[in-house]
Amino acid sequence: MELLFVDACPRGEDSRTLALARHMLDRLTRALPDLCVTTHCLREMGLRDVNAERLAEKEALCDRQVWDAPLTRTGADFRRADAVLIAAPYWDLSFPSVLKTWVENIWVRNLTFVYQDNKPVGLARGRAAVYVTTSGSSMRGHDWGALYIEDVMKTLGIPDFLALRAEALDLDSSDPEAILAEARVRADKAAAWLRGRLVEE
Numbered sequence: 201m202e203l204l205f206v207d208a209c210p211r212g213e214d215s216r217t218l219a220l221a222r223h224m225l226d227r228l229t230r231a232l233p234d235l236c237v238t239t240h241c242l243r244e245m246g247l248r249d250v251n252a253e254r255l256a257e258k259e260a261l262c263d264r265q266v267w268d269a270p271l272t273r274t275g276a277d278f279r280r281a282d283a284v285l286i287a288a289p290y291w292d293l294s295f296p297s298v299l300k301t302w303v304e305n306i307w308v309r310n311l312t313f314v315y316q317d318n319k320p321v322g323l324a325r326g327r328a329a330v331y332v333t334t335s336g337s338s339m340r341g342h343d344w345g346a347l348y349i350e351d352v353m354k355t356l357g358i359p360d361f362l363a364l365r366a367e368a369l370d371l372d373s374s375d376p377e378a379i380l381a382e383a384r385v386r387a388d389k390a391a392a393w394l395r396g397r398l399v400e401e
């Protein structure tokens with residue numbers, strides 16, 4: 201059983217989003233000792249955004265079904281995973297741009313999706329995805345980042361999605377430790393939810 205952990209937290213070890221996601225990951229790996237975790241640390245992967253040259257190269261790889269090239273292997277990891285856990289802080293009403301670059305890298309024709317009747321049909325094997333995020337102020341119900349990632353996951357074939365948020369961490373009136381402690385309780389529930397998706401027949 202394999203989980204793909206996508207660390208899209210630019211502040212690395214200082215990141216509260218990363219800490220919350222790791223808390224969930226810890227609960228999950230304790231509950232499922234056989235779980236194999238593959239990590240995409242977006243601070244270190246050096247993923248390239250798409251330009252005309254790389255687009256043509258990627259299309260040629262998709263035609264030839266070459267899935268171990270730099271432009272396609274991120275998608276191969278994504279397709280193989282039984283579950284996906286994404287951690288990204290709320291930046292500028294969504295998430296850091298490196299996560300969009302990761303999304304561009306997992307859309308791989310003939311690997312993670314095919315076109316049928318002019319529509320993309322997902323080929324990912326995963327059963328569920330969880331998106332963890334934290335914000336400085338209230339998201340006012342507009343978590344565009346989570347909505348977008350949910351649509352990407354579902355379009356690529358992962359049916360179940362859950363978002364875990366800890367909001368308003370940076371307000372003068374806030375008690376960030378209390379907010380994060382409450383979020384860790386919800387992270388425990390999210391881990392149990394994901395475990396249920398992974399073990400169900």
Ligand SMILES: Cc1cc2nc3c(=O)[nH]c(=O)nc-3n(C[C@H](O)[C@H](O)[C@H](O)COP(=O)(O)O)c2cc1C
Pocket residue numbers: 209210211214215216217218288289290291292293294334335336337338339369370
């Ligand atoms: C570049 C940048 C953009 C941000 N944009 C927003 C925003 O649009 N709305 C918001 O509520 N907080 C915003 N914040 C605050 C972060 O969401 C908040 O501090 C979050 O908890 C950071 O997560 P981290 O500790 O995992 O890095 C932003 C912070 C940075 C550095």
